[in-house]
């Protein structure tokens with residue numbers, strides 16, 4: 001477990017980088033967030049959470065929600081049912097690309113690009129009576145914060161600018177890989193993305209990924225084998241087109257979102273969340289990645 005002072009020092013070290021990168025503006029509600037925010041939180045297996053910078057300020061988790069969705073699908077489906085509809089390979093394309101979906105006949109490369117997460121959201125819609133309500137319950141349970149909520153303004157903003165995600169969903173439907181009403185699933189998917197959580201909430205919520213699939217009070221969320229597999233997918237596809245660079249620099253399974261958050265896992269040890277809104281060319285937090293790189297170097301930890 002790092003010391004509080006180390007986290008403070010690392011945040012101070014990356015502050016001069018604030019101003020580089022670009023805040024996501026394709027979702028208007030996200031474009032309004034200050035690019036000068038930076039925070040980090042670490043939760044360890046003994047249950048303590050420490051943080052520095054803006055670590056208690058909620059932000060839009062965006063694609064980090066794809067970890068919760070896949071976890072939900074793993075709780076509800078046999079793995080063979082999931083992998084019949086979504087692949088396990090890095091995409092090599094941007095997270096919201098359409099071309100591969102067409103070329104590969106409606107089967108998305110992995111559950112962390114938009115196409116894959118839309119199929120997972122479709123699967124949740126099929127098995128859950130009230131998917132948005134149920135997913136919120138799961139996230140509140142995992143984070144231990146009963147006031148975590150959807151940001152209705154962000155969800156509505158995404159819905160108003162949903163042409164690309166809708167196109168992806170309809171394209172998959174044309175190949176038979178999308179079963180529910182597209183509009184309904186888009187609404188659920190945008191709500192998951194709109195979850196507003198802090199670094200502290202997210203590092204706590206993700207601790208099961210460092211704890212063989214169980215919460216710290218011993219509740220099995222997914223099995224140890226499912227946990228190992230989920231972490232493997234995070235390591236290969238969690239940072240989209242930047243997964244190789246992230247593995248090289250940080251060396252941990254992780255997942256980013258266009259809100260500027262990134263979660264990372266040190267199996268058997270801790271869950272980490274960083275946040276800084278400005279993104280690099282692959283859509284991953286620029287300062288957040290640097291912060292994780294410095295932390296993993298300082299701790300001398302990597303899965304490689």
Ligand code: DON
Pocket residue numbers: 061062063064095096114158165190193256257258259283284
């Ligand atoms: O669907 C979208 O485009 C967004 N709600 C989520 C994209 C995202 O976070 C990709 N992350 N880097």
